[in-house]
Amino acid sequence: MKGVPRCIRVPKRDGEDVRRRLADSELLDAKYKISRDGEHLNIPVLCDSFEGYEAFDSPADMSESHSKDYKEILDFPDRLNEELPSSYDMIGDVAIIKIPDMLMPYKERIGEAMMEATPSLRTVMMDSGVKGEFRVRELEKIAGTGTSETVHKEFGVRITVDPSLVYFNPRLATERARVALSVKDGERIIDMFAGVAPFPLVISKLAHPEVIYAVDLNPDAERFMKINIENNHAKNIVPITGDAREAVKRLPKADRIIMNLPQSSDAFLDSALEAANKGAVIHMHRVLERAEADVFASDLVERMRSAGYDIHIARTSELKTYSPTMSVYVFDIVKD
Numbered sequence: 001m002k003g004v005p006r007c008i009r010v011p012k013r014d015g016e017d018v019r020r021r022l023a024d025s026e027l028l029d030a031k032y033k034i035s036r037d038g039e040h041l042n043i044p045v046l047c048d049s050f051e052g053y054e055a056f057d058s059p060a061d062m063s064e065s066h067s068k069d070y071k072e073i074l075d076f077p078d079r080l081n082e083e084l085p086s087s088y089d090m091i092g093d094v095a096i097i098k099i100p101d102m103l104m105p106y107k108e109r110i111g112e113a114m115m116e117a118t119p120s121l122r123t124v125m126m127d128s129g130v131k132g133e134f135r136v137r138e139l140e141k142i143a144g145t146g147t148s149e150t151v152h153k154e155f156g157v158r159i160t161v162d163p164s165l166v167y168f169n170p171r172l173a174t175e176r177a178r179v180a181l182s183v184k185d186g187e188r189i190i191d192m193f194a195g196v197a198p199f200p201l202v203i204s205k206l207a208h209p210e211v212i213y214a215v216d217l218n219p220d221a222e223r224f225m226k227i228n229i230e231n232n233h234a235k236n237i238v239p240i241t242g243d244a245r246e247a248v249k250r251l252p253k254a255d256r257i258i259m260n261l262p263q264s265s266d267a268f269l270d271s272a273l274e275a276a277n278k279g280a281v282i283h284m285h286r287v288l289e290r291a292e293a294d295v296f297a298s299d300l301v302e303r304m305r306s307a308g309y310d311i312h313i314a315r316t317s318e319l320k321t322y323s324p325t326m327s328v329y330v331f332d333i334v335k336d
């Protein structure tokens, strides 16, 4: 069977080293086989670029060990098959899937089919949405064993998390690496909405900041942060439980601030700017209607100017689709 994964084209002599580093970083797309192309190898990847190699679409054979498509195992009639989700989140060995109402009577069968299709799965959880101030997912086990606590690997970092207790988004891996790779030696960083600290952990692994303060309101977040700091020997991360607005007032001024609270991050931007050095970069994630993103950005600059802060937006990027009309954006804001 063939597919069209994203691949990077690497000289044969470097192939094995690059493959190993991709696997260590959890960025190798093991569903597909590596193919030869003259003196190069096309290596399937789960990212847009790796170590300077840009990814492109390239036909490849499926690897034999690859999990089957759970839809094929279910073999539902077309009318139901069309409603089956084509993607789901994998956090460690836990799969998290949203199931449409009309498929509720079949939820256990769907979970069992996913387990059969992907033997490395330990449990399948049905996701009924993110709720409350802590942005925690409402999860129900539909197949497998154990709880939703698991260890997720990303860029060589081991992230222990229970997504039923603390928010975690495995789809932000590339964004976390991007932020980490822009950190300069000796920076002071604040993550205002850190969860179990995936941004600080990846930064601590890939860069050399002086300190990263990881703030979250959810007391369970601090518990997992402490486990993650210990397991990854990330001694420069300082976990703090509390409201970001209050917590930043007690911290030394930062060179970089991460604001991953996509529903309302801009409401905290004045506090972030107060906590930032001149020239500091603030990575602010925000869910927006696609049609309104440009206006939002220019309004934001004006709003901050009226509040007494000069800023400019150095970079805007659409990270992922959120709904048919909305996307998650990241604004890299510089304090002037």
Ligand SMILES: C[S@@+](CC[C@H](N)C(=O)[O-])C[C@H]1O[C@@H](n2cnc3c(N)ncnc32)[C@H](O)[C@@H]1O
Binding pocket: 133, 134, 135, 166, 167, 168, 169, 172, 192, 193, 194, 195, 196, 197, 198, 199, 215, 216, 217, 218, 221, 242, 243, 244, 245, 260, 261, 262
């Ligand atoms: C979208 S999650 C981000 C988690 C993390 N950055 C990640 O990538 O997985 C937002 C986090 O902000 C926390 N939060 C919400 N309001 C907060 C506040 N006022 N102060 C500090 N943390 C807050 C929530 O508990 C949640 O863990």
